[in-house]
Amino acid sequence: MDKIDEKPQLATVQFHLEMDHMNGRPEHEFVDERLVSPVELPELCSDLNGSQHYTFSDPEQQSNTRSLKISFCRSIKVVLFTSKINILMPCGPLAVLINYLTHNQGWAFFLSLLGIIPLAERLGFSTEQLSLFTGPTVGGLLNATFGNATELIISIHALKGGMTRVVQQTLLGSILSNMLLVLGCAFFCGGIVFMKEDKVFDKAAAMVNSGLLLMAVMGLLFPAVLHYTHSELHYGKSELALSRFSSCIMLLAYASYLVFQLQKQNDSYVRVNEERGQNEGSKNDYNEEAPEISKWEALIWLAILTTGISVLSDYLVDAIQGASVSWHIPVSFISVILLPIVGNAAEHASAIMFAMKDKLDLSLGVAIGSSTQIAMFGIPFCVVVGWIMGQPMDLNFHLFETASLLITVIVVAFMLQEGTANYFKGLMLILCYLIVAASFFVHIDPSYVGD
Amino acid sequence: MMRPADEKDDFAIELDTIAASSLPSTKMCSFEIPHNRYFPSVSYSWIHWRILKGLLKSIRVVIFSAKINILLPFGPLSILLHFVTRNHVLVFFFSLLGITPLAERLGYATEQLAAYTGHTVGGLLNATFGNATEMIIAIYALKHGMIRVVQQSLLGSILSNMLLVLGCAFFAGGIVHTEKDQSFNKAAAVVNSGLLLMAVMGLMFPAVLHFTRSEVHYGESELSLSRFSSCVMLVAYASYLVFQLKSHRNVYHRIEDEGQSEEFDEEEPPELSKWEAISWLAFLTLWISILSEYLVDAIEGASDALNLPIAFISVILLPIVGNAAEHASAIMFAMKDKLDITLGVAIGSSTQISMFVIPFTVVVGWLMGQHMDLNFQLFETATLFITVLVVAFMLQEGTANYFKGLMLILCYFIVAASFYVHTDPTQSKFYI
Numbered sequence: 001m002d003k004i005d006e007k008p009q010l011a012t013v014q015f016h017l018e019m020d021h022m023n024g025r026p027e028h029e030f031v032d033e034r035l036v037s038p039v040e041l042p043e044l045c046s047d048l049n050g051s052q053h054y055t056f057s058d059p060e061q062q063s064n065t066r067s068l069k070i071s072f073c074r075s076i077k078v079v080l081f082t083s084k085i086n087i088l089m090p091c092g093p094l095a096v097l098i099n100y101l102t103h104n105q106g107w108a109f110f111l112s113l114l115g116i117i118p119l120a121e122r123l124g125f126s127t128e129q130l131s132l133f134t135g136p137t138v139g140g141l142l143n144a145t146f147g148n149a150t151e152l153i154i155s156i157h158a159l160k161g162g163m164t165r166v167v168q169q170t171l172l173g174s175i176l177s178n179m180l181l182v183l184g185c186a187f188f189c190g191g192i193v194f195m196k197e198d199k200v201f202d203k204a205a206a207m208v209n210s211g212l213l214l215m216a217v218m219g220l221l222f223p224a225v226l227h228y229t230h231s232e233l234h235y236g237k238s239e240l241a242l243s244r245f246s247s248c249i250m251l252l253a254y255a256s257y258l259v260f261q262l263q264k265q266n267d268s269y270v271r272v273n274e275e276r277g278q279n280e281g282s283k284n285d286y287n288e289e290a291p292e293i294s295k296w297e298a299l300i301w302l303a304i305l306t307t308g309i310s311v312l313s314d315y316l317v318d319a320i321q322g323a324s325v326s327w328h329i330p331v332s333f334i335s336v337i338l339l340p341i342v343g344n345a346a347e348h349a350s351a352i353m354f355a356m357k358d359k360l361d362l363s364l365g366v367a368i369g370s371s372t373q374i375a376m377f378g379i380p381f382c383v384v385v386g387w388i389m390g391q392p393m394d395l396n397f398h399l400f401e402t403a404s405l406l407i408t409v410i411v412v413a414f415m416l417q418e419g420t421a422n423y424f425k426g427l428m429l430i431l432c433y434l435i436v437a438a439s440f441f442v443h444i445d446p447s448y449v450g451d
Numbered sequence: 452m453m454r455p456a457d458e459k460d461d462f463a464i465e466l467d468t469i470a471a472s473s474l475p476s477t478k479m480c481s482f483e484i485p486h487n488r489y490f491p492s493v494s495y496s497w498i499h500w501r502i503l504k505g506l507l508k509s510i511r512v513v514i515f516s517a518k519i520n521i522l523l524p525f526g527p528l529s530i531l532l533h534f535v536t537r538n539h540v541l542v543f544f545f546s547l548l549g550i551t552p553l554a555e556r557l558g559y560a561t562e563q564l565a566a567y568t569g570h571t572v573g574g575l576l577n578a579t580f581g582n583a584t585e586m587i588i589a590i591y592a593l594k595h596g597m598i599r600v601v602q603q604s605l606l607g608s609i610l611s612n613m614l615l616v617l618g619c620a621f622f623a624g625g626i627v628h629t630e631k632d633q634s635f636n637k638a639a640a641v642v643n644s645g646l647l648l649m650a651v652m653g654l655m656f657p658a659v660l661h662f663t664r665s666e667v668h669y670g671e672s673e674l675s676l677s678r679f680s681s682c683v684m685l686v687a688y689a690s691y692l693v694f695q696l697k698s699h700r701n702v703y704h705r706i707e708d709e710g711q712s713e714e715f716d717e718e719e720p721p722e723l724s725k726w727e728a729i730s731w732l733a734f735l736t737l738w739i740s741i742l743s744e745y746l747v748d749a750i751e752g753a754s755d756a757l758n759l760p761i762a763f764i765s766v767i768l769l770p771i772v773g774n775a776a777e778h779a780s781a782i783m784f785a786m787k788d789k790l791d792i793t794l795g796v797a798i799g800s801s802t803q804i805s806m807f808v809i810p811f812t813v814v815v816g817w818l819m820g821q822h823m824d825l826n827f828q829l830f831e832t833a834t835l836f837i838t839v840l841v842v843a844f845m846l847q848e849g850t851a852n853y854f855k856g857l858m859l860i861l862c863y864f865i866v867a868a869s870f871y872v873h874t875d876p877t878q879s880k881f882y883i
Contacts, residue, residue, distance in 0.1 A: 207848055214841045215858055221837050222869040229829045231876045233760060238872035245868045253861045260854040406837075413844060 075297045079122055086122070091115035092312050099315050105322020112316040113342045116309055120150040121346035123305045130298040141258065148174070148374055149306065150343050154313045155382050161317055164386070164393045165445060166335050171379050172401050173336035174344065175371045176436055179213075179412045181341070182348050183367040184429030190355030190363070191423025201360040203419030209368045210413035212257060216375035217409050219246045223396040243394035244387055247380035254376040329441075336401075336440045344370075360421060368416070400443060404436060505727070512722045513556055513731055519776065520556070525549035526742050533745050539752025546746040547772045550739055554584040555776035557735045564728040566721045574696045580732070582608070582804055584739055584773055589812045591743045593821055599875060600750060600765050602827045605809050606835060607766035608774065609801045610866055613647075613842045615771070616778050617797040618859030624785030624793070625853025635790040637849030643798045644843035646691060650805035651839050653680045657826040677824035678817050681810030688806040759871075766831075766870045774800075790851060798846070830873060834866060 080086055092115025099108045127146045131139030151174050158166045190199055223239040223246070232238035293301070324331045329338075341348075347366055354362040379395070386393030397405070411432060415425055514520055526549025533542045561580045565573030585608050592600045624633055657673040657680070666672035723731065754761045759768075771778075777796050784792040809825070816823030827835070841862060845855050 204848075208854070211841070211845055211855070211858060214837075214844055215862055218837050218841060218862055219865055221833065222865065225830050225833045226869060226873060229876060231828075231830050231873055233872045233874050242868055242872050246865050249861050249864050249868075253858060256854065256857055260852075410840070417847070 071294075071297070075293055075301070078292050079126070079301055086118045088114050088118045092119070092308065095312065095315055099319070103322075104326070105319045106326040108315060109319035109323035112312045112319065113339070116150065116312050116316065117342060117345050119305050119309045119312070120343060123149055123302065123309065124346060126293070126298045126301040126305065129293050130295065130302065133295040133298070145377075146302075148370060148378055150309055151340075151374060152378055152381065153306070153309050154316065154339070154343070155378070156385060157310070157313045157317045159382060159386050159389060159391055159393060162391060163317065163320075164391060166317070166320060166331070167382055167386075167393060168397050169332055169335035169401065170339050171374055171382065172397060172405060173340040173440075174374050174378075175405065176336065176408055176433070177340040177344055178347075178367050178371040178374070179408055180429050180433035180436065182344065182351050182370075183364070183412070184426045184431075184433060185348065186351045186355035186360075186363040186367060187421045187426025188423050188430060189352045189426070190358070190360060190421060191426055193356045194358065195423070198420035198422045199355075199358065199360050200420055201364050203417070205361070206364060206368060206416040206419070208257070208261075209364075209372045210409070210416055212253070212372045212376050213368075213409045214413065215253060216250065216372075216379070217402075217406050219250050220379075220395050220397055220402055220405065222246070223394055224399055224402040227396050228399055239396050240392055240394045243383055243396065246395055247383040250376050250380040251384070254373075254380075257372075257376070330444050332443045332445055333437075333440050337437045364416075368412075398445070404439065408432070408436065509723060509727050509731070513560070517552070517555065517559070519552045522548050522552045526553070526738065529742065529745055533749070537752075538756075539749040540756045542745060543749040543753035546742045546749065547769070550584060550742050550746065551772060551775050553735050553739050553742070554773060557583055557732070557739065558776060560723070560728050560731040560735060563721050563723045564725065564732065567725045567728070575692065579807075581800060582808055583736065585770075585804060586808050586811065587736070587739050588743045588746065588769070588773070589808065590815060591740070591747045593812060593816050593819060593823060595747060596821060597747065597750075598816075598821065598823050600747070600761065601812055601823060603762055603765035603831065604769050605804055605812070606827060606831050607770040609804050609835065610766065610838055610863070611770040611774055612777075612797050612801040612804070613838060614859050614863035614866065616774065616781050616800075617794075617842070618856045618863060619778065620781045620785035620790075620793045620797060621851045621856030622853050622860060623782045623856070624788070624790060625851060625856055627786045628788060629853070632850035632852045633785075633788060633790050634850050635794050637847070639791070640794055640798060640846040640849070642691075642694075643794075643802045644839070644846055646687070646802045646806050647798075647839045648843065649687060650684065650802075650809070651832075651836050653684050653810075654825050654827055654832050654835060656680070657824055658829055658832040661826050662829050673826050674822065674824045677813055677826065680825055681813040684806050684810040685814070688803075688810075691802075691806070760874045762873045762875065763867075763870045767867050785851075794846075798842075828875070834869070838862070838866065 080089070091111045095108050095111035095115050098104060098111060123146065127142055127149075131142050134142065151171065155167045155170060158164075158170065223243050226232045226242065227239050232242075320331060320334060323329075324334055347370060351363045351366040354360070354366070383393050383395060412429070415429065514523070525545045529542050529545030529549055532538060532545060536542075557580065561576055565576050568576065585605065589601045589605060592598075592604070657677050660666045660676065661673050666676075721728075750761065750764060753759075754764050757764075777800060781793045781796045784790070784796070813823050813825060842859070845859065
């Protein structure tokens with residue numbers, strides 16, 4: 001345990017040095033006793049180029065209105081102005097404007113999509129910050145729920161509008177893009193940077209995730225096959241009941257997965273502390289930078305960003321049909337390919353960055369973990385929400401989509417089982433995604449023409 | 452133990468067992484068997500009495516020493532009910548309950564016989580009689596022309612072994628040993644997975660040929676294809692036995708040896724003599740056949756009365772009850788950290804049914820003139836395909852923990868729920 005105690009002090013010292021070097025402002029001491037890895041600090045300082053306010057507001061001082069205003073401004077600065085991606089923020093209000101002024105659905109769709117990207121990224125940021133305050137368990141839980149909050153919000157809006165096919169296709173597209181595109185780009189870039197040898201990642205975690213994905217495919221396969229072999233007891237109703245039951249089972253499996261993972265994480269954390277080894281676990285709460293915003297600020301930002309995303313998704317979902325008509329692209333393609341690519345842009349960037357820094361486990365956590373989360377939590381959750389809303393949302397994703405999910409999961413599970421990565425594997429995954437995208441470009445839903 | 456038994460002869464074994472029993476009148480350890488020419492009358496009655504004693508002891512060992520045999524009266528009871536009432540549900544359930552202890556005792560008798568015959572023939576015995584119950588039920592259903600019931604009950608047996616039995620074993624073992632993952636012999640598991648995938652291939656082609664309507668002679672081609680594939684699968688299974696028992700024994704026995712030698716240490720000496728084991732084998736098989744007849748007759752009536760699809764009864768209910776004894780033993784071995792034996796019971800049984808029993812019933816149907824083929828219809832084939840994929844994937848790592856077991860059990864629930872709402876297209880007039 002000695003090394004752990006050393007770390008915060010080390011960080012503080014370095015902090016002082018950096019601070020004195022950059023500007024002569026007084027800084028507060030560490031109130032929080034979280035672990036800070038000294039390795040992260042130089043990156044932290046270089047990432048936030050220019051922002052030097054490391055004042056940590058003591059909770060007692062917030063009663064002072066002046067410091068409240070200061071902390072508010074600082075908070076806005078930290079959240080809104082520190083990330084380059086926030087240049088896209090004005091697209092959001094612009095989209096709302098265009099929706100009311102013109103009837104150009106294409107532009108409304110495109111702009112709201114662009115407007116959601118920074119909000120989604122900042123949502124991930126505030127979730128991370130909040131998880132620093134709550135410890136590994138609740139932090140993991142937070143990540144598990146809010147990790148794909150954007151997709152869930154968009155899906156729930158679509159569900160409310162009765163567009164169950166859009167929901168299914170969006171979630172499917174999110175899984176496909178995470179498994180093929182994000183993972184492929186990460187492997188490719190990581191492989192290009194480290195040409196000499198294959199990179200190794202934690203095979204056990206990848207295997208568990210692949211197993212869960214296969215189980216999700218199983219859950220999706222049965223309603224679809226039942227429907228298409230016309231072998232269900234009550235035509236049209238049985239598969240809905242089966243889907244709802246399977247969704248509950250899948251949610252149960254996901255919950256036990258969380259329990260299992262957190263238990264293993266606790267065990268490995270204790271073991272690593274005893275061995276004084278390098279802790280590069282998939283849940284990287286302990287290697288994070290110091291929290292930049294306080295707990296309440298994080299919660300408030302979480303709420304604000306969720307509201308913003310919610311508002312924009314409304315316009316987004318409304319504009320899908322119009323955009324498909326004006327751009328001459330099938331709705332399937334928009335839902336499966338375009339929506340997730342843009343929605344996942346931030347995760348995409350971070351996964352590539354981690355891979356290039358030789359932190360392949362984090363990349364995998366982002367990519368495959370996200371797929372597992374959507375497959376075993378997002379999809380069943382939408383079915384249950386649909387059940388409550390009275391919408392006939394089921395797990396019958398229709399034969400084409402189910403088949404593409406099946407073959408994709410098999411391919412990815414096979415790629416991951418070796419536990420190594422190189423640029424060629426990444427290239428294969430990216431090319432597979434191009435094939436999938438091309439297939440959906442020429443795919444039209446039979447249900448639109450009349451089943 | 453095995454070796455001492457080989458050195459003595461049957462006579463002396465009988466003497467020892469009699470001497471070991473607690474009847475006070477048989478305290479004659481050093482008694483020499485009188486020769487016939489000296490005491491003819493005494494020796495005849497002595498022999499009859501000895502046979503009776505042996506029979507009684509045998510009955511006591513086989514029938515009264517296992518707690519599961521409390522279910523034995525259900526067998527005759529179901530036969531009685533069949534003739535007295537028209538209540539198919541009771542007949543179905545009672546015959547099912549009656550078969551369970553018989554199946555377990557059949558396994559026991561096979562084990563005892565295997566102790567006398569050595570590894571090779573013992574393995575062969577286990578391979579053939581291991582799923583004798585399912586085979587007998589299948590052959591009876593075949594005789595009645597209930598092809599779908601045969602296909603679905605065999606499929607259900609594979610599914611329950613791969614998902615439910617294995618899942619419960621992994622889960623129970625993982626709960627007991629939480630510190631680290633249990634490991635098992637990966638090589639054997641991978642070979643079994645390969646065989647299961649080959650079985651899926653054998654089942655998939657007739658089904659896909661039929662449903663894409665791309666066969667040369669509609670309705671006939673798939674039957675001939677099924678028969679040919681069955682012969683191929685039987686050849687594969689035979690070579691698998693040769694591979695396992697003769698040429699690559701070291702691969703299996705490296706880990707199996709420790710397990711088996713421990714087993715021999717813990718096991719009592721064989722409780723039945725060789726001839727007793729064989730006669731019990733025959734007797735139990737006969738009884739199981741009789742009960743299966745009534746079971747198969749009652750399936751349709753039970754399905755109507757209980758309002759359950761026949762598919763559900765054949766795929767889920769029949770195998771769960773039929774496999775109850777294997778189920779319990781697999782869980783017990785997993786909790787004792789003998790995961791290889793568990794895998795042998797669960798996955799070995801699945802492999803046996805898919806690569807031996809199914810092709811065997813096709814061949815038997817060929818001999819009987821029944822239209823039994825490998826076209827298990829699209830839904831069942833898809834179910835088997837995805838299940839084999841999931842299980843092969845889980846096994847390839849060579850480790851087990853409670854979460855894997857839980858995943859397998861939950862997958863089984865999904866499968867069971869699907870069959871609960873599944874009815875055959877031919878019956879629902881949506882025949883493709």
